[in-house]
Amino acid sequence: MTRASAQDWVDDLLAGDRRTLARLITRVENRTPDSHAALARLYPHTGRAYLVGITGAPGTGKSTVVNALTRTLREREQTVGIIAVDPTSPFSGGAVLGDRIRMVDLAGDRGVFIRSMANRGSLGGLAATTGDVARVLDAAGFDVILIETVGAGQSEVDIARTAYTTIVVDAPGMGDDVQAIKAGILEIADILVVNKADRPGAENTVRALRAMLELGHRLRTNLHHGELLARPASPDASIYDFWQVPILKTIATEGEGLGALADAIERHRAYLADSGLLVERQRAGIEAELAARLREALLDQLIRQRTPAALEELIERVLARQLDPGSAVRMLMDGSA
Amino acid sequence: MSERKIRVLIAKPGLDGHDRGAKVVARALRDAGMEVIYTGLRQTPEMIAEAALQEDVDVVGLSILSGAHMALVPRVIELLRAEGLDDVIVIVGGIIPDDDIPALHAMGVSAVFGPGTSTEDTIAHIRQAVASRSAPQ
Ligand code: B12
Ligand SMILES: Nc1nc2c(ncn2[C@@H]2O[C@H](COP(=O)(O)OP(=O)(O)OP(=O)(O)O)[C@@H](O)[C@H]2O)c(=O)[nH]1
Ligand SMILES: [Mg+2]
Numbered sequence: 001m002t003r004a005s006a007q008d009w010v011d012d013l014l015a016g017d018r019r020t021l022a023r024l025i026t027r028v029e030n031r032t033p034d035s036h037a038a039l040a041r042l043y044p045h046t047g048r049a050y051l052v053g054i055t056g057a058p059g060t061g062k063s064t065v066v067n068a069l070t071r072t073l074r075e076r077e078q079t080v081g082i083i084a085v086d087p088t089s090p091f092s093g094g095a096v097l098g099d100r101i102r103m104v105d106l107a108g109d110r111g112v113f114i115r116s117m118a119n120r121g122s123l124g125g126l127a128a129t130t131g132d133v134a135r136v137l138d139a140a141g142f143d144v145i146l147i148e149t150v151g152a153g154q155s156e157v158d159i160a161r162t163a164y165t166t167i168v169v170d171a172p173g174m175g176d177d178v179q180a181i182k183a184g185i186l187e188i189a190d191i192l193v194v195n196k197a198d199r200p201g202a203e204n205t206v207r208a209l210r211a212m213l214e215l216g217h218r219l220r221t222n223l224h225h226g227e228l229l230a231r232p233a234s235p236d237a238s239i240y241d242f243w244q245v246p247i248l249k250t251i252a253t254e255g256e257g258l259g260a261l262a263d264a265i266e267r268h269r270a271y272l273a274d275s276g277l278l279v280e281r282q283r284a285g286i287e288a289e290l291a292a293r294l295r296e297a298l299l300d301q302l303i304r305q306r307t308p309a310a311l312e313e314l315i316e317r318v319l320a321r322q323l324d325p326g327s328a329v330r331m332l333m334d335g336s337a
Numbered sequence: 338m339s340e341r342k343i344r345v346l347i348a349k350p351g352l353d354g355h356d357r358g359a360k361v362v363a364r365a366l367r368d369a370g371m372e373v374i375y376t377g378l379r380q381t382p383e384m385i386a387e388a389a390l391q392e393d394v395d396v397v398g399l400s401i402l403s404g405a406h407m408a409l410v411p412r413v414i415e416l417l418r419a420e421g422l423d424d425v426i427v428i429v430g431g432i433i434p435d436d437d438i439p440a441l442h443a444m445g446v447s448a449v450f451g452p453g454t455s456t457e458d459t460i461a462h463i464r465q466a467v468a469s470r471s472a473p474q
Contacts, residue, residue: 018390018391019390019420019421019422022390022391022392022393023393025393026344026393030341030342088372089367089368091368092367092368092369092370093342093370094342094366094367094368094369094370094371094372094373095367095372095373096363096364096367096373096375097372097373097374097375098375098377100374100375100376100377100388101375101376101377104376104377104379104380104384107381107383107384107387107388108383108384108387113391114388114391115391115392116374116392118342118372120342
């Protein structure tokens with residue numbers, strides 16, 4: 001299936017061709033030159049979908065929540081695109097992507113499209129191209145896009161920059177609850193879910209999270225200003241204080257509590273829209289994305305301008321303590337290396 | 338970094354609960370640098386074809402130890418073709434009597450790997466099949 005141009009890709013995508021959607025995602029993941037042109041073409045058709053992130057420690061039930069939440073959204077007549085990210089093995093560069101195992105209920109539904117992605121070495125819970133893949137699904141017309149991050153339980157700010165509503169999934173018996181706040185994951189939560197509420201200890205987990213939320217409240221507000229938003233949304237920064245992060249219990253395996261979760265997403269969406277924060281989040285996301293892409297492009301360019309031998313020589317000099325790493329970088333920048 | 342990763346779907350069609358082999362193969366392919374989508378047990382041929390389409394895989398690997406391969410494999414291949422996935426490479430592993438192998442090949446199966454075959458052979462076969470299939474596009 002050879003396509004003459006990016007226009008052909010985008011025409012077929014907008015016409016709802018699922019094979020084109022799947023193949024275009026592969027090209028975007030591989031960053032082929034024709035995918036750059038296609039992304040430029042389809043960008044005007046994006047911005048309609050609502051992006052929801054699902055993150056949390058490994059095994060808390062993220063995929064099962066995605067499966068059950070998607071069923072609820074489908075009952076509400078919304079179409080759903082799903083991106084499920086799993087880690088790439090640093091040793092081989094390969095990956096086993098297993099999130100689909102929990103999403104079997106969604107098979108056979110044309111209103112759902114599931115795509116597994118390996119993070120391909122990117123840190124922060126997503127692959128470098130996840131945002132672009134979400135744009136392809138957005139242009140293809142899905143109402144909601146659910147993005148499941150790698151289950152790292154670390155400070156996964158990438159998802160908070162990409163999604164409009166970020167759901168952090170916890171579960172009883174995952175052990176060290178204090179770890180969660182240390183890792184900073186609570187700071188990015190717009191909605192907290194205590195999944196596996198059928199298990200003993202769910203109430204304790206809810207209580208622990210509530211206590212931590214209260215403690216971390218100021219911290220959260222500050223982070224949104226300092227990291228997610230380059231500039232304050234309004235002169236009155238206290239606007240952030242109005243969103244109360246709900247803590248919801250679910251039993252994803254039984255489909256329980258998902259209606260309340262879908263409602264909370266709707267409420268948060270309305271809150272972001274009414275407060276003007278939705279646009280602010282998008283602006284902050286674009287700013288962060290441009291900065292990251294520029295960094296990468298400049299690095300690429302700089303490295304391409306140097307011969308491997310020149311870099312090798314610098315490394316040797318740093319190794320031999322003749323040159324410190326900071327000076328080496330300055331020499332690379334001003335062209336004296 | 339526009340290196341092209343080989344994507345493989347490993348699926349267990351039917352009611353067969355033997356999943357050790359599928360997991361061994363999935364891990365071996367990962368260790369060979371491939372991206373493996375593992376969909377778990379009890380997949381219908383329809384589910385497998387749909388996952389192959391959405392995930393845009395190069396290879397579909399079916400693991401069957403139940404003896405139902407002569408019913409399941411042609412159905413999967415038929416559905417893949419119906420979705421326009423004619424160029425997807427199909428390989429089969431598990432308990433497959435030698436007598437059935439020619440018929441599977443005739444259906445379009447690229448290779449069959451029974452118990453005791455080394456995963457190195459599977460990896461080599463996939464690499465070679467993907468390379469020879471790849472049009473310049
Ligand atoms: C372990 C085992 C079980 C375990 C399974 C545990 C599990 N989670 O996997 C348990 C005890 C549960 C079990 C149950 C049954 N089993 Co059993 N089981 C076996 C046994 C002894 C070994 C299978 C195994 O795990 N091998 C190790 C793995 C690594 O090897 P493998 O699966 O063959 O995979 C290799 C290759 O085949 C290939 N491969 C496999 N899949 C794929 C996929 C791809 C894409 C590729 C490229 C390669 C590939 O690569 C792998 C590595 O070399 C076999 C006998 C045997 N020696 O094979 C019987 C066997 C498979 N079982 C059999 C039977 C009948 C059953 C039961 C129906 C028994 C019963 N009456 O209750 C149940 C059915 C369970 C079910 N729900 O399906 C029969 C099947 C007969 C047939 N097909 O005609 C066998 C052959 C035993 C026999 N000789 O009768 N079983
Ligand atoms: N008891 C109980 N088990 C659940 C529930 N939700 C999920 N599980 C189980 O928890 C295990 C992990 O679920 P997943 O959905 O794969 O978890 P995950 O967070 O996506 O895992 P990773 O992607 O590997 O980080 C599975 O065995 C699920 O069946 C629940 O509500 N109750
Ligand atoms: Mg998962």
